[in-house]
Amino acid sequence: MLSVEGLSKSFGNQHILKDINLQLNDGETTVILGPSGSGKSTLLRCLNLLETPEQGTLTIEGDRLQFGGKLSDAQVRTMRQHSAMVFQQFNLFPNYTALQNVALAPTLNGKLSKSESQQLARDLLVKVGLEHRIDSYPDLLSGGQQQRVAIARALAVSPDYLLFDEPTSALDPELEAEVIRVLIDLARENRSLVVVTHNMAFAQKVANKIIFLDEGRVAFDGPAGDFFASDQPRIRQFLNIFDVVSSAS
Amino acid sequence: MDRYLSLWAESLPQLLMATLKITIPLSIIAFILSIVIGIVAQGLRSSRFKPLQWVSNIYVWLFRGTPLLVQLFLIFYGLPKLGITLDGWTAAIVALSLNTGAYVAETFRAAVASIPRGQFEAAQTLNFTKLQTLRHVVIPQAVRIALPPLGNDLIDLVKGTSLVSTISLIDLFQAGKQIAARTFEPLAMYAEVAAVYLVIFTVLSILQSYLEKRSNRYMRSVHA
Numbered sequence: 001m002l003s004v005e006g007l008s009k010s011f012g013n014q015h016i017l018k019d020i021n022l023q024l025n026d027g028e029t030t031v032i033l034g035p036s037g038s039g040k041s042t043l044l045r046c047l048n049l050l051e052t053p054e055q056g057t058l059t060i061e062g063d064r065l066q067f068g069g070k071l072s073d074a075q076v077r078t079m080r081q082h083s084a085m086v087f088q089q090f091n092l093f094p095n096y097t098a099l100q101n102v103a104l105a106p107t108l109n110g111k112l113s114k115s116e117s118q119q120l121a122r123d124l125l126v127k128v129g130l131e132h133r134i135d136s137y138p139d140l141l142s143g144g145q146q147q148r149v150a151i152a153r154a155l156a157v158s159p160d161y162l163l164f165d166e167p168t169s170a171l172d173p174e175l176e177a178e179v180i181r182v183l184i185d186l187a188r189e190n191r192s193l194v195v196v197t198h199n200m201a202f203a204q205k206v207a208n209k210i211i212f213l214d215e216g217r218v219a220f221d222g223p224a225g226d227f228f229a230s231d232q233p234r235i236r237q238f239l240n241i242f243d244v245v246s247s248a249s
Numbered sequence: 250m251d252r253y254l255s256l257w258a259e260s261l262p263q264l265l266m267a268t269l270k271i272t273i274p275l276s277i278i279a280f281i282l283s284i285v286i287g288i289v290a291q292g293l294r295s296s297r298f299k300p301l302q303w304v305s306n307i308y309v310w311l312f313r314g315t316p317l318l319v320q321l322f323l324i325f326y327g328l329p330k331l332g333i334t335l336d337g338w339t340a341a342i343v344a345l346s347l348n349t350g351a352y353v354a355e356t357f358r359a360a361v362a363s364i365p366r367g368q369f370e371a372a373q374t375l376n377f378t379k380l381q382t383l384r385h386v387v388i389p390q391a392v393r394i395a396l397p398p399l400g401n402d403l404i405d406l407v408k409g410t411s412l413v414s415t416i417s418l419i420d421l422f423q424a425g426k427q428i429a430a431r432t433f434e435p436l437a438m439y440a441e442v443a444a445v446y447l448v449i450f451t452v453l454s455i456l457q458s459y460l461e462k463r464s465n466r467y468m469r470s471v472h473a
Contacts, residue, residue, distance in 0.1 A: 048374055050370055080373070080374070080376050083374075084374055089365075094390065094467060096385075104385060105376070109375075140467075
């Protein structure tokens with residue numbers, strides 16, 4: 001279980017997240033929605049401590065962090081083991097092949113031997129449909145392929161929660177589809193996913209839970225069905241934008 | 250023309266001797282030291298302890314901001330006043346290494362600064378330690394970015410060694426100058442000196458482009 005209590009984050013005097021409370025269950029797919037600037041990515045990055053909140057607590061699988069004071073390196077590292085991030089821009093290491101990108105972390109973290117890591121990496125790359133590109137460098141892969149390697153790389157550290165920060169926003173529709181297929185597979189395996197996305201079809205099809213952020217606050221937190229059927233004016237207004245876009249395209 | 254040819258044939262061994270005894274070893278030793286100095290300066294600059302950053306910044310400011318010739322004179326002619334007397338060879342190594350080190354430090358700083366932030370975030374999310382991030386993410390990428398400007402730093406250094414003629418060392422330039430004075434053939438002699446520098450430069454350029462190609466082997470844009 002992942003829970004967040006009273007979490008706040010600001011950049012300078014800009015208050016991005018205000019008193020966020022939420023609870024995510026293992027094995028569920030949570031989609032975080034909201035207009036741009038609502039704090040979706042910041043919230044996600046706080047879960048992996050790429051951003052450090054000023055206040056609140058974060059608890060994942062029993063490990064708890066209280067923000068506000070100085071966190072030790074060990075505390076941060078322990079909490080980070082529970083999650084792994086997939087980035088909008090993939091952020092693969094250009095100096096390593098697909099296989100090396102995936103195998104590196106389990107080897108360096110000392111969880112697996114080098115040959116075990118490579119076997120795991122091979123299996124994960126097969127799983128994301130890249131068995132034929134195992135020895136390619138990232139620069140020789142398409143965006144969709146790079147993102148699938150990045151997903152395999154995140155899976156390789158066996159995180160309890162997989163975090164996706166707009167994983168398809170840098171991709172054109174065809175490549176987006178191949179990445180979404182991988183996400184759907186992961187959701188069907190009952191992995192715990194937290195996804196920031198603008199892909200409404202994905203949210204509608206796969207999400208167990210929707211968190212809707214508006215101006216740094218949780219404006220909706222509940223089952224996906226309830227969200228899409230909601231008649232709250234703010235939610236309808238947000239969803240209408242996507243209806244307009246999808247009927248226009 | 251025959252006169253020139255025989256002059257060149259006669260003088261070449263002396264020029265090559267000076268090149269092999271002074272110009273090349275001076276360049277190699279000073280370049281190796283300047284890389285060490287550049288790494289240390291960059292390390293100090295990225296330390297969290299402010300006074301160390303200041304030391305590094307002041308060093309780079311001093312040695313980039315003053316001419317190499319002035320630095321040579323200060324070290325060779327000036328330091329003895331403080332009781333530090335260095336022979337020409339040592340003074341040349343010290344001045345050239347410190348001077349080039351300041352440029353190399355800048356090269357390293359720019360290389361590290363041009364690694365995208367996302368690379369560090371990826372390393373963080375995978376829970377790499379600082380040392381692992383340095384070893385697997387920062388250094389390999391920084392080296393690739395730094396290679397072309399480092400090559401330029403080396404080429405500037407080789408040409409800069411010609412200034413050590415002013416502190417009593419007989420390098421390639423000084424050897425040529427002496428023969429020119431003796432034979433009254435400045436055109437022929439300085440053209441010959443220039444040609445030897447060009448040969449060194451050409452060899453270094455070939456080496457540089459070979460190393461760049463090797464280090465870019467995983468980048469599509471440079472493969473094509």
